[in-house]
Amino acid sequence: MEKLRYERPLIRKLESDMPNKFGSRTEFLPKTHIDGIAVKDLINDYGSPLFVISEKNIRETYQSAKKAFTTRYPKIQFAWSYKTNYLSAVCNVFHQEGSWAEVVSGFEYDKALANGVSGKKIIFNGPDKTEDDLRKAITNDSLIHIDHLDELYTIIELADEMKQKPRVAIRVNMDTGVYPIWDRFGFNYENGQAWDALNKIMRSGKLELVGLHTHIGTFMLTAQAYGTAAYKLADLAIGIRNRYNHKIKYIDMGGGFASSNTLKGAYLPGTDTNPTFDDYAEAITSALINSDFEPGNLPLLILETGRALIDDAGYLLGSVISNKRLSDGRRNTIVDVGVNLLFTSFWYDHKITPAREFTHYVEDTVLYGPLCMNIDVIRENVSLPLMNKGDQFVIHSVGAYNLTQWMQFITLRPKVVMIGSDGKPYLIRESESIESITAYEKMPEHLKSFKL
Amino acid sequence: MKIKKNVAISDSGFIFNPDTGESFSANPIGMEMLEMLRDGMDYEEIRKNILDKYKSEKDTVEKDYNDFITMLKQYNLIENDGQKDD
Ligand SMILES: Cc1ncc(COP(=O)(O)O)c(C=O)c1O
Numbered sequence: 001m002e003k004l005r006y007e008r009p010l011i012r013k014l015e016s017d018m019p020n021k022f023g024s025r026t027e028f029l030p031k032t033h034i035d036g037i038a039v040k041d042l043i044n045d046y047g048s049p050l051f052v053i054s055e056k057n058i059r060e061t062y063q064s065a066k067k068a069f070t071t072r073y074p075k076i077q078f079a080w081s082y083k084t085n086y087l088s089a090v091c092n093v094f095h096q097e098g099s100w101a102e103v104v105s106g107f108e109y110d111k112a113l114a115n116g117v118s119g120k121k122i123i124f125n126g127p128d129k130t131e132d133d134l135r136k137a138i139t140n141d142s143l144i145h146i147d148h149l150d151e152l153y154t155i156i157e158l159a160d161e162m163k164q165k166p167r168v169a170i171r172v173n174m175d176t177g178v179y180p181i182w183d184r185f186g187f188n189y190e191n192g193q194a195w196d197a198l199n200k201i202m203r204s205g206k207l208e209l210v211g212l213h214t215h216i217g218t219f220m221l222t223a224q225a226y227g228t229a230a231y232k233l234a235d236l237a238i239g240i241r242n243r244y245n246h247k248i249k250y251i252d253m254g255g256g257f258a259s260s261n262t263l264k265g266a267y268l269p270g271t272d273t274n275p276t277f278d279d280y281a282e283a284i285t286s287a288l289i290n291s292d293f294e295p296g297n298l299p300l301l302i303l304e305t306g307r308a309l310i311d312d313a314g315y316l317l318g319s320v321i322s323n324k325r326l327s328d329g330r331r332n333t334i335v336d337v338g339v340n341l342l343f344t345s346f347w348y349d350h351k352i353t354p355a356r357e358f359t360h361y362v363e364d365t366v367l368y369g370p371l372c373m374n375i376d377v378i379r380e381n382v383s384l385p386l387m388n389k390g391d392q393f394v395i396h397s398v399g400a401y402n403l404t405q406w407m408q409f410i411t412l413r414p415k416v417v418m419i420g421s422d423g424k425p426y427l428i429r430e431s432e433s434i435e436s437i438t439a440y441e442k443m444p445e446h447l448k449s450f451k452l
Numbered sequence: 453m454k455i456k457k458n459v460a461i462s463d464s465g466f467i468f469n470p471d472t473g474e475s476f477s478a479n480p481i482g483m484e485m486l487e488m489l490r491d492g493m494d495y496e497e498i499r500k501n502i503l504d505k506y507k508s509e510k511d512t513v514e515k516d517y518n519d520f521i522t523m524l525k526q527y528n529l530i531e532n533d534g535q536k537d538d
Pocket of ligand 1: 256
């Protein structure tokens, strides 16, 4: 007789029906394949841990976001937020779909140029643009979003010196009813800073004011905050038209739409509670359409959506290293994925599922990474099937920020694979080697040798 | 190592401890181990039975058995008669 599949013995106390801190979710439904490729084959071919990105998911998500806006508003342009994920293969999927580039540093700016984005279609945000960065952006006729007055004065000087008229917008911050207000970037709407900057731009005559920009926060859980923000930018635009008879070309609403992830401490999963693209689009476009723009003369609406476009396309595959018990009897499981690879585990209760079928028996588990540090907790509590050493799992919705904020710590960062729309896997980033780390180090002559 | 005498184990995977009023559930292998413990089997016999029936290894079963016993103790389901552990 063939032997049965083994599972470790489990006994658990039945609590009353009150949902406990482990939540009501159980995550025992396996994710065995990603876009038709078996997780176990991916790990076999590329190692564990492994980041996997679905090209198909990116394109579908992009199309659904685009549709939410184009069905409501005549002129829409997305600009891919490089900081969210600047792996070039990922950026180029967005560029193929029609996205411009949104960058916040000289490094990101150069990356966008190197990817083939024309300077005219790069939006340059952020408080730290060096004079060299600004020169380059002016030469390439990029869209420069001014963050503070020092930058405004520098650009006016450069315009003089370079005999060019830079295309600029200002970043505006404001009270949208969501607190804390992100008021450290840009010029404030309510206290008149925004108008002060706009007057300086218009009176200088040296800059071409093409747009107004805001980024009201990230992972915004109320769509209406965007309605308020769009209304305030429209009010500024109409004020500029009235005062200077000047029409701005675009309103850029920044990023910040929530992805499907579940924020830590949230009672219900993000998929049930977070606003949809349609919710955000409805709030923004109705504010613009109902403002005093002439109907045939609405400005272009730019969106710098980051996480909501890429989170779901990213998976992090890993393997169980060991199961243990904490002193209070709780199960803990050590896996080969640490917080250095999954920065977003500080914000989210990431969905984690096994990569093969298990029985429906689950155990409340603390999920630890392999870093020798107390902060290395992937999930503080999750109900998982009875996984053992070597069992593989899939962490969902990790496409945003992890591949730009990951840290090299005690081991080397793993490979990243994109599953193409053709269903084939493509290696889009090699794993690091010891040489890739030590190549940047320099050894002073007197430290080159030692005797032990 | 013995399960307390008055602990009720049902065929459907539920365990009731009348001393504390607490109920528990177990997966099928957990139930089998509980029944073997109740029938007075020692660890060697239990391990043999499990390995005859399931695809696993000695080390794995030993580790999981010890972990299971820890939980039974924590839940107060084990007779506290000073008996040797195995
Ligand atoms: C100016 C700007 N635009 C866009 C984004 C993308 O935001 P998100 O990923 O929340 O959509 C950010 C992120 O911080 C940002 O600072």
